[in-house]
Amino acid sequence: xxxxxxxxxxxxxxxxxxxxxxxxxxxxxxxxxxxxxxxxxxxxxxxxxxxxxxxxxxxxxxxxxxxxxxxxxxxxxxxxxxxxxxxxxxxxxxxxxxxxxxxxxxxxxxxxxxxxxxxxxxxxxxxxxxxxxxxxxxxxxxxxxxxxxxxxxxxxxxxxxxxxxxxxxxxxxxxxxxxxxxxxxxxxxxxxxxxxxxxxxxxxxxxxxxxxxxxxxxxxxxxxxxxxxxxxxxxxxxxxxxxxxxxxxxxxxxxxxxxxxxxxxxxx
DNA sequence: AACAGCACCTGTAGGC
DNA sequence: TGCCTACAGGTGCTGT
Numbered sequence: 386x387x388x389x390x391x392x393x394x395x396x397x398x399x400x401x402x403x404x405x406x407x408x409x410x411x412x413x414x415x416x417x418x419x420x421x422x423x424x425x426x427x428x429x430x431x432x433x434x435x436x437x438x439x440x441x442x443x444x445x446x447x448x449x450x451x452x453x454x455x456x457x458x459x460x461x462x463x464x465x466x467x468x469x470x471x472x473x474x475x476x477x478x479x480x481x482x483x484x485x486x487x488x489x490x491x492x493x494x495x496x497x498x499x500x501x502x503x504x505x506x507x508x509x510x511x512x513x514x515x516x517x518x519x520x521x522x523x524x525x526x527x528x529x530x531x532x533x534x535x536x537x538x539x540x541x542x543x544x545x546x547x548x549x550x551x552x553x554x555x556x557x558x559x560x561x562x563x564x565x566x567x568x569x570x571x572x573x574x575x576x577x578x579x580x581x582x583x584x585x586x587x588x589x590x591x592x593x594x595x596x597x598x599x600x601x602x603x604x605x606x607x608x609x610x611x612x613x614x615x616x617x618x619x620x621x622x623x624x625x626x627x628x629x630x631x632x633x634x635x636x637x638x639x640x641x642x643x644x645x646x647x648x649x650x651x652x653x
Numbered sequence: 654a655a656c657a658g659c660a661c662c663t664g665t666a667g668g669c
Numbered sequence: 670t671g672c673c674t675a676c677a678g679g680t681g682c683t684g685t
Contacts, residue, residue: 386678443679461679462663477663495662497679534656542656543680550678599678600665619678640658642676 386602387459388550389443389517390591391610395465396440398605402467403489407434410483418479418493424502429453430482441509442516442547444501453502456509460497466490467605489605513547518588520546522581529569529577536572536580537565538639549584552597552619555644557584559618564650565636565643573653590615618644 387395411427413419419426434450444456445465457465470488474481480491480500491500503509515524528545529536539545540554549557558565560583563576572580596602596610599620603609613620617627622635626646634647 388678391678458679460662461677493662494664495677495679497662532655538656541679552678597678602678639656641679 386461386600387443387463387596388553389440389548389588390553390594390612391596391602391604392443392445392459392548393440393592394595394604394610395459396438396445399445399465399467399489400438402487402605403435403484404437405434406484406487408432408482409485410481412481412483413479414481415479415496418491418496418499420499420501421504426480426500426502429455429502442513442543443550444509444513446509453505454509455500455502457491457500458498460493460495460499462495462601463491463493463498464601464603465605466492466603466607513543514545515547517546517548517584520581520584522578525581526574526577529572532569534569535566535638536563536569537641537643539569540584541639541641548588551641551643552599552616553584553587553591555619556587556591556617559645559650560587562649564652565638565645567652571653576653618646620644 408430411430413426436448436450439446444458446454446456448454467487467489470483475492477494478490478492482489529539532539537554537558540549561579563580591597591612594610594612594615595604597613598609599613618633621633622644623632626633626649629648631646631648633644636643
């Protein structure tokens with residue numbers, strides 16, 4: 386469910402609530418959400434203090450006072466919330482961290498998300514391409530030149546560029562006027578320049594509006610995002626294109642729905 | 654070796 | 670109302 390803007394919103398909300406707090410107790414209801422398989426989270430976390438919470442792509446990285454780190458991935462349906470300890474526990478709650486005055490809960494019905502403990506030789510960057518908000522155009526051009534896949538699929542590949550998902554790829558391609566099926570290595574250099582600008586613009590706006598809530602995304606204070614109201618193509622099939630009024634099309638690409646304007650986004 | 658396709662899970666919305 | 674299917678914001682594996 387969450388892409389970079391939603392994860393950024395979660396991280397900015399959690400930071401002030403948890404920074405400097407000591408973990409008094411840990412309750413892990415399902416071991417199978419933890420990686421590596423055998424990691425003993427209660428033992429690793431109890432008594433530790435949280436130094437800071439940061440984001441890398443869609444990973445929520447928690448740094449501890451021991452110098453150790455782990456990250457949380459929300460998958461499609463994962464949610465983190467900070468609540469009073471005595472609030473009733475809802476179904477699919479897999480992990481509870483107790484602090485003096487509050488409790489952090491990880492709830493994830495589909496269990497595509499999880500908690501990833503990082504060993505001394507591991508980094509939250511492992512397996513990830515560059516951050517889209519820091520990406521320079523020559524770097525993007527170089528990476529896209531290496532592949533013939535459809536640009537939509539290439540942008541979803543987290544090793545190529547890390548943090549975009551289905552919504553924001555469709556929105557960025559629309560903003561740049563690029564057809565999602567265009568082979569990545571066939572983009573012209575003006576197109577790549579526009580694409581890089583569009584990606585940043587879409588992500589910044591989405592972060593400003595605290596992400597998109599389509600079904601059930603919520604920040605740790607249980608608040609919905611607002612950016613879904615500003616989507617121009619995503620989930621708008623059959624509705625008029627905001628630029629030219631042509632009906633927005635929906636196709637399936639790599640098993641993901643893909644939305645675009647057939648008139649504004651042509652394959653060159 | 655890169656890449657398409659599917660599997661992994663559960664909840665929900667929409668059609669009949 | 671109720672049943673059944675399709676689909677959902679992600680990623681990792683498998684087979685070509």
